[in-house]
Every structure is written in structure tokens, then in C-alpha cells.
Amino acid sequence: MQSFDELRTACSQPEDETAVGDLVEAGGEHRESAGGAAPDAEHTGRTDLDRSFHAALDLVPGLRDTVASGHREQRFVGTADLPNQYRTSVGPGWALLGDAGHHKDPSTGMGIADAFLSADLLAEAIHSTRAGRPVDDALGDYRHQRDQLTADGFELALSTARLAPLSNRLTAFYRAAAAQPEVVERIFGILSGSVPIRDVYSVPNIASVLAQANS
Numbered sequence: 778m779q780s781f782d783e784l785r786t787a788c789s790q791p792e793d794e795t796a797v798g799d800l801v802e803a804g805g806e807h808r809e810s811a812g813g814a815a816p817d818a819e820h821t822g823r824t825d826l827d828r829s830f831h832a833a834l835d836l837v838p839g840l841r842d843t844v845a846s847g848h849r850e851q852r853f854v855g856t857a858d859l860p861n862q863y864r865t866s867v868g869p870g871w872a873l874l875g876d877a878g879h880h881k882d883p884s885t886g887m888g889i890a891d892a893f894l895s896a897d898l899l900a901e902a903i904h905s906t907r908a909g910r911p912v913d914d915a916l917g918d919y920r921h922q923r924d925q926l927t928a929d930g931f932e933l934a935l936s937t938a939r940l941a942p943l944s945n946r947l948t949a950f951y952r953a954a955a956a957q958p959e960v961v962e963r964i965f966g967i968l969s970g971s972v973p974i975r976d977v978y979s980v981p982n983i984a985s986v987l988a989q990a991n992s
């Protein structure tokens with residue numbers, strides 16, 4: 778069995794210079810709707826699930842043998858289209874929260890934290906109207922804050938969902954981070970929603986983690 782690090786290396790291509798840090802630095806360009814085109818059945822492998830599943834296993838060295846040593850318990854179960862989008866989320870007397878208002882590919886596992894975040898923000902906004910604040914103002918703030926606080930996660934999800942090989946820089950970053958427990962903790966903090974993405978994947982922070990590894 779190969780180590781996680783070896784698998785990462787096997788799946789990385791040195792030519793690719795795209796980094797999550799670059800995307801985050803670039804800021805949130807994708808608003809209202811991004812990547813919404815529905816994939817066709819052939820592209821998603823729905824026409825021959827068994828063949829597509831086993832072909833995908835071959836992408837990770839050794840995984841086919843590991844899976845072959847077990848047996849399948851039940852039929853394949855998939856999900857419907859997974860749009861990456863921000864819907865208009867407030868209007869006169871109504872508001873959307875959670876996936877209804879903002880949905881992204883689940884590959885980063887951030888949807889539940891973001892659903893709670895939007896519920897919290899909306900509850901605060903509604904509560905603020907008890908002191909006489911106009912409802913439209915409060916709902917407008919809710920939408921603005923939700924968009925701001927989820928923007929970086931949206932970029933990260935779009936980047937992760939492409940399933941592109943890691944760049945040289947990110948590969949080196951994860952290798953260096955593996956020996957720095959506080960950095961590992963912050964990386965997982967991003968996925969739970971407790972750490973802002975910029976605090977970890979900014980260009981200066983990546984440089985600092987690499988420098989620490991080389992010192």
C-alpha cells in the first residue's frame with residue numbers, strides 16, 4: 778500500500794502552476810451562477826456505471842486491487858446535478874438560506890457549515906428588525922454578509938471540483954504542512970468553516986510554511 782504522500786505525488790503533474798492560493802488571491806469573480814451547465818450522461822459515466830467506476834479506480838495507483846479485495850454490497854447510487862450558484866436570496870418578505878440560496882459542488886464538504894452560517898446570519902438579521910430596523914435593510918445585509926463569508930469557499934470548491942492535478946506549489950505546501958501540526962489543524966479548520974481560507978492559502982502563508990520546512 779502506498780503512503781498518502783506517494784499517492785499525491787503520483788497524481789501530481791509538475792507542469793501545472795495553478796494553485797488554490799492564486800484563485801483566492803484573485804478574489805470572487807464568480808457571482809450568481811458559475812459552471813451551471815448540466816453535464817451529459819456520457820461525460821458523467823452514467824451510460825455504463827460499472828465500467829466508469831473501475832476506470833476511475835485506475836487513476837489512483839493500487840486502488841483497484843484494494844477495492845477488488847472486497848465486494849459490492851448494493852447498487853450504485855448517484856446524485857442529481859450539482860450546480861455552482863448564488864441565487865437571488867432575498868425579496869419582499871422572503872429569504873433563501875442554505876443550499877436553496879447558495880449551492881456548490883460538495884467535494885470540499887463545506888455545505889453544512891455554510892447552511893448553518895446562513896441560518897445564523899438570517900436569524901440575526903430578522904432579530905435586528907425587532908428594534909425597528911426596516912426588514913428590507915436587514916435582509917439586504919444578510920445576503921451581503923453571506924455572499925462575503927462564502928466567497929472564498931466557493932472559489933475553493935470550484936477549484937477542487939475540477940479534479941485537476943495539484944500544482945508544484947501546493948504539492949510542496951502539503952508536504953511541508955504535514956510536519957507542522959498547527960498548519961494541518963488550520964487546513965481542516967477551513968473545511969469545518971472555523972478558519973478563513975485566506976489565512977491558510979494566501980501566497981505569504983504558503984511561503985512561510987515552505988520557509989519553515991526548509992529552515
Ligand SMILES: Cc1cc2nc3c(=O)[nH]c(=O)nc-3n(C[C@H](O)[C@H](O)[C@H](O)COP(=O)(O)OP(=O)(O)OC[C@H]3O[C@@H](n4cnc5c(N)ncnc54)[C@H](O)[C@@H]3O)c2cc1C
Nearest residue numbers: 856859874875876877883884885886887888889890891892
Ligand atoms: C453527495 C453529497 C455529499 C455531501 N457531503 C458533504 C459533506 O461531507 N460535508 C458537508 O458539510 N456537506 C456535504 N454536502 C452538502 C450538504 O449536504 C448540504 O450543503 C446541506 O445539506 C444543505 O443543507 P440545507 O438545509 O440547506 O438543505 P437540505 O439538507 O437539502 O435540506 C432541505 C430539506 O428540504 C426538503 N424540501 C425540499 N423541498 C421541499 C418542499 N417543497 N417542502 C418541504 N420540504 C422540502 C428536502 O427534502 C430536504 O430535507 C454533500 C452533498 C452531497 C450531494
